[in-house]
Amino acid sequence: MNILITGGAGFIGSHTAEYFHENGNDVFVLDNLSTGKIENIPFINQENFFNIDIRDYNKIEAIIKEFQFDVIVHLAAVVSVVDTVKDPITSNEVNVEATLNLLDINKKYNQNIKKIIFASSAAVYGNDPILPKTMDSMIRPASPYAIQKYxxxxxxxxxNSLYGLPTVALRFFNVYGPKQDPKSQYSGVLSILKNKFDNGDEFIFNGDGLQTRDFVFVKDIVNAxxxxxxxxxxxxxxxxxGSGKASSLMEMFETFQQIYNKTISYRYGDERAGDVKHSLADISSLVKLGYQPNYQVNNGLKEYLNSEIKLGI
Known part of the structure; x- marks a missing residue:
């Protein structure tokens, strides 16, 4: 298949690109490298990489017209909740307007499209206290990011319903794994924890540490x-x-202590604006299609840490 991955030099995108490349597909990556890294995708030929912003609509249209992709995995986004709170206008341009434009260009000009997949987020559920989150759960976005993903x-x-475009949206829960940059403000908490344990630095809980998350290993995301x-x-x-299981941040801290066989200092800080308290995925509808998470926290963390050692990170 002819596959385009927007945001394909990023954390999830590079794993997705690598999987489809290794399985014999012709993979193209579009990324403006604002947060992605070209070194994440050494297997992509130069002619298959487009250093383009997803908002450059004329260039996007030209690429779609020329290559007539079978599949588009749309991951390009402002992925930081904090950034969307600071600048909802710009993030709306990237997360909503550019997504709409991508859909419309494919509707008009791509006769070959067989699937467009959009990376949404568990953030759309907000702080609805009822768990697990199902497709019938209340939508209560608590940030511009969540509104934009919804x-x-x-x-x-x-x-899909009006124009017959073959689309699917996936609400990712808390993704972790190799290549997740612990130094960026939008990074997942587990990569930040890893960095703190590696360097013996103090870890700051945003809140009381009792908030829960459904941590899902990046390879399970690619599988989905x-x-x-x-x-x-x-x-x-x-x-x-997701994984279908929830863990508190304090439980994750204790798991790191066990794996590293040491502890680090920690303290409690303020909760971050727009963050949710508890999150857990009902994955039953995806399981019916054949999805089964292969990683829970213990084996996922072990593979994550071993992979980082092999990568020299």
Whole structure:
């Protein structure tokens, strides 16, 4: 297949690109490298890489017209909740307007498109206290980021129902794994914890440490993407992607203590604006399509840490 991955030089994107490349597909990556890294995708040929902003609509249109992609995995986004709180206008341009533009260009000019997959987020559920989060759960976005992700996935549904575009939205829960940059402010908490334990630095809990998350290993995310790419029954739908289990941040801290066989100092700070308190995915609808998470926290963390050692990170 001919596959375009927007944001493909980033954390999730590079793993997705590598998987489809290794399985014999012709993979193209579009990334402006504002947060992605070209060294994440050494297997991508130079002619298959587009250093383009997702908002450069004329260039996006030209690429779609020329290459007529079978599959587009749309991961390019402002992924920091903090950044969307600081600048909701710019993040809306990237997360909503550019997504809508991508859909419309494919509707008009791509006769070959078989699937467009959009990376949404568990953030759309907000602080609704009822767990687990199902597709019938209340939507209570608590940040511009969450609103923008919800808008994006709803546009995918509309473009499927009105225009027959084969779209799928995936609500990612808390993703972790190799290549996640602990130094960036949008990084996942587990990569930050790893960095603190590696360097013996103090860790700051944003809140009381009792907030819970459904941590999902990046390879399970890629597995979910592959499943919906190859299943027409997924079209027009939205799915949660998680492990189906929740862990508190304090529990994760204690797991790191066990793996590293040491402890580090920590303290409690203020909760971050827009953060949710508890999160847990109901993944039953995706399981019906064949999804099964292969990683829970213990084996996921061990593979994560071993992979980072092999990468020299």
């Amino acid at each position: 808008a994006g996935e709803q546009y995918l549904k509309i473009y 993407i592959n499943i919906v790419v190859n299943n027409d029954n997924a079209n027009g739908n939205i799915f949660n992607v």
